[in-house]
Amino acid sequence: MSATMSRTVARLLAETLQAHDVDRIFCVPGESYIGLTNALSDMNAIQLIVCRHEAGAAFMAVADGRLRPRAGVAMVSRGPGLSNAMVAIHTAYHDATPLVMLVGQVERADFGRMALQEQNYSKLLADVTKAVIEVNEPAQASEALARAFHLAEAGTPGPVAVILPEDIFDEATAAAGNPPRPAARARPRGGGRARRGGVLAAAERPLVLVGGALAADAVTDPTATDALQRLAETWVLPISPTHRRPQLFDAAHPNYGGYMGIRVPPKLMAEMQKADLMVALGERMTDTVSQSYRFPAAPEPQLPFVHVWPDPNEIGRVWRPELGIACAPVEVIHALLARGAPAGVEKRRAWVSGLHAIHRALLEPVWEPAPDGVNFAAVVCAVNRHLAADATVTSDAGNFGSFIHRYMAFKPGQMFLSSVVGAMGSGMPMAVAAALRRPGTQVVAFLGDGGALMMGNEIATAMQYGVAPVMIISDNGMYGTIGMHTHVRYPGRPFMSTMRLTNPDFAAWGRSFGAQGITVRTESEVEPAIAEALSVRTRPVVVHCLTSALQMSAWRRYDRGERLP
Numbered sequence: 422m423s424a425t426m427s428r429t430v431a432r433l434l435a436e437t438l439q440a441h442d443v444d445r446i447f448c449v450p451g452e453s454y455i456g457l458t459n460a461l462s463d464m465n466a467i468q469l470i471v472c473r474h475e476a477g478a479a480f481m482a483v484a485d486g487r488l489r490p491r492a493g494v495a496m497v498s499r500g501p502g503l504s505n506a507m508v509a510i511h512t513a514y515h516d517a518t519p520l521v522m523l524v525g526q527v528e529r530a531d532f533g534r535m536a537l538q539e540q541n542y543s544k545l546l547a548d549v550t551k552a553v554i555e556v557n558e559p560a561q562a563s564e565a566l567a568r569a570f571h572l573a574e575a576g577t578p579g580p581v582a583v584i585l586p587e588d589i590f591d592e593a594t595a596a597a598g599n600p601p602r603p604a605a606r607a608r609p610r611g612g613g614r615a616r617r618g619g620v621l622a623a624a625e626r627p628l629v630l631v632g633g634a635l636a637a638d639a640v641t642d643p644t645a646t647d648a649l650q651r652l653a654e655t656w657v658l659p660i661s662p663t664h665r666r667p668q669l670f671d672a673a674h675p676n677y678g679g680y681m682g683i684r685v686p687p688k689l690m691a692e693m694q695k696a697d698l699m700v701a702l703g704e705r706m707t708d709t710v711s712q713s714y715r716f717p718a719a720p721e722p723q724l725p726f727v728h729v730w731p732d733p734n735e736i737g738r739v740w741r742p743e744l745g746i747a748c749a750p751v752e753v754i755h756a757l758l759a760r761g762a763p764a765g766v767e768k769r770r771a772w773v774s775g776l777h778a779i780h781r782a783l784l785e786p787v788w789e790p791a792p793d794g795v796n797f798a799a800v801v802c803a804v805n806r807h808l809a810a811d812a813t814v815t816s817d818a819g820n821f822g823s824f825i826h827r828y829m830a831f832k833p834g835q836m837f838l839s840s841v842v843g844a845m846g847s848g849m850p851m852a853v854a855a856a857l858r859r860p861g862t863q864v865v866a867f868l869g870d871g872g873a874l875m876m877g878n879e880i881a882t883a884m885q886y887g888v889a890p891v892m893i894i895s896d897n898g899m900y901g902t903i904g905m906h907t908h909v910r911y912p913g914r915p916f917m918s919t920m921r922l923t924n925p926d927f928a929a930w931g932r933s934f935g936a937q938g939i940t941v942r943t944e945s946e947v948e949p950a951i952a953e954a955l956s957v958r959t960r961p962v963v964v965h966c967l968t969s970a971l972q973m974s975a976w977r978r979y980d981r982g983e984r985l986p
């Protein structure tokens with residue numbers, strides 16, 4: 422990218438985006454940045470996906486940031502446009518997903534006057550972004566973008582906003598385009614090798630949690646999950662994928678040590694608590710994974726805790742680790758493989774198989790029919806049977822998701838996408854982004870009736886761009902999760918009526934967009950419906966499941982109030 426030629430700032434920005442490997446931008450158009458859309462329309466290399474809601478556009482960009490090695494990119498208008506996108510930016514911040522948000526702004530001459538839809542983005546975005554970069558100097562537009570990609574992708578990845586005033590796009594500039602900045606990649610230090618290997622070799626009952634940073638490594642380095650499996654086998658380690666990262670380890674592999682999700686079932690947790698070492702390998706660590714800061718206890722873990730995360734700021738922020746390693750988790754896996762397994766790891770065999778046996782028992786497709794609708798377990802188990810080896814599954818937030826984590830046996834090659842921090846509305850847009858990024862593969866979105874009407878409108882975007890995700894909607898007629906929490910915290914108080922939802926016929930709703938619509942009213946209809954839905958592949962499918970509200974989650978049924986194993 423040369424400095425000699427004069428061009429518009431919009432053209433320079435478009436070329437800089439292309440130089441950063443951007444091939445797709447998700448947007449809802451706005452008058453504040455039409456200069457940039459205009460320039461992008463001259464460049465076939467970047468596809469604009471025009472969405473129906475900025476949250477949808479930004480959730481799609483979040484998904485894209487997980488499906489490829491670069492930040493996802495969304496473009497929204499000022500004020501109302503950005504405000505709509507906030508929920509997805511919040512997810513990117515908590516979930517450590519690289520995201521570049523391009524945001525239109527009022528003209529520079531009007532700054533501070535509260536001009537139409539003007540907002541102070543540094544204030545608005547202070548707690549949900551890594552940086553807000555305001556481009557007030559056209560000559561710095563390209564440099565600002567290069568900085569935004571660098572910051573979004575470096576260390577703990579996250580969202581960066583680039584604020585672009587409406588009047589800069591058509592200005593001529595002779596400024597040079599900025600190429601991408603090479604990522605500085607930390608590796609485990611040689612000196613720490615003995616200690617690292619020593620701690621892991623000595624443990625008799627280690628737990629190894631694998632999370633988001635390893636999922637990111639697996640996108641850049643497809644051998645990462647194979648390497649993890651070899652490490653587990655040779656070093657005799659149990660591997661536990663963390664909350665909403667189930668695709669990192671084959672659930673059927675004998676070294677699978679149990680899913681470390683939201684509220685681990687008591688039997689598995691009791692066994693896990695016998696551990697004498699916990700290694701968080703690319704897991705940032707949250708209240709969810711740590712079972713509300715109890716395992717490991719914050720700030721002083723009750724067992725030696727090794728934290729591997731690509732950012733030293735994060736290690737030691739909440740928990741005091743025994744050992745902190747600031748690098749990509751896959752580097753630690755490779756280093757341990759290169760070192761070779763130490764003598765004596767066989768002593769862990771019984772520990773690994775004990776954890777695995779509990780996990781296998783929990784995976785068993787066991788459930789009872791419910792009196793007031795289809796038990797969603799039946800639907801999820803049917804999807805599990807029909808899921809392709811390279812399928813993508815997305816999940817919105819809600820109790821229906823507990824059935825996915827209890828009954829579906831994921832394996833590497835499959836992809837799982839969700840707002841790890843639990844934002845409703847993410848499931849459908851993420852499915853659209855996955856269907857665009859992984860053409861020809863099966864994409865299944867699980868949604869509650871709450872989430873389906875929050876962001877299910879992006880089925881229109883799927884139709885517009887010719888992709889065919891399958892939406893499976895659990896219609897239990899209420900905001901079930903909140904009903905359950907109300908029932909648990911305030912027993913005897915009404916919740917079924919207060920959390921109730923009046924729903925449309927979702928199959929007919931899907932058909933009105935051009936999708937195929939299927940209704941499941943009884944358990945006997947589940948298997949043929951799912952088999953049909955997953956075989957269509959040519960247009961979106963909506964499977965409307967009339968599910969039980971009494972079966973509150975995969976673990977709890979209202980009429981007995983009990984928690985299953």
Ligand SMILES: Cc1ncc(C[n+]2csc(CCOP(=O)(O)OP(=O)(O)O)c2C)c(N)n1
Nearest residue numbers: 819820821844845869870871872900901902
């Ligand atoms: C954007 C957003 N708003 C509110 C919540 C709080 N919340 C979590 S789960 C839930 C209910 C979800 O209901 P539904 O989609 O019907 O699924 P169900 O729990 O019934 O399975 C709500 C309101 C949230 N997580 N995200």
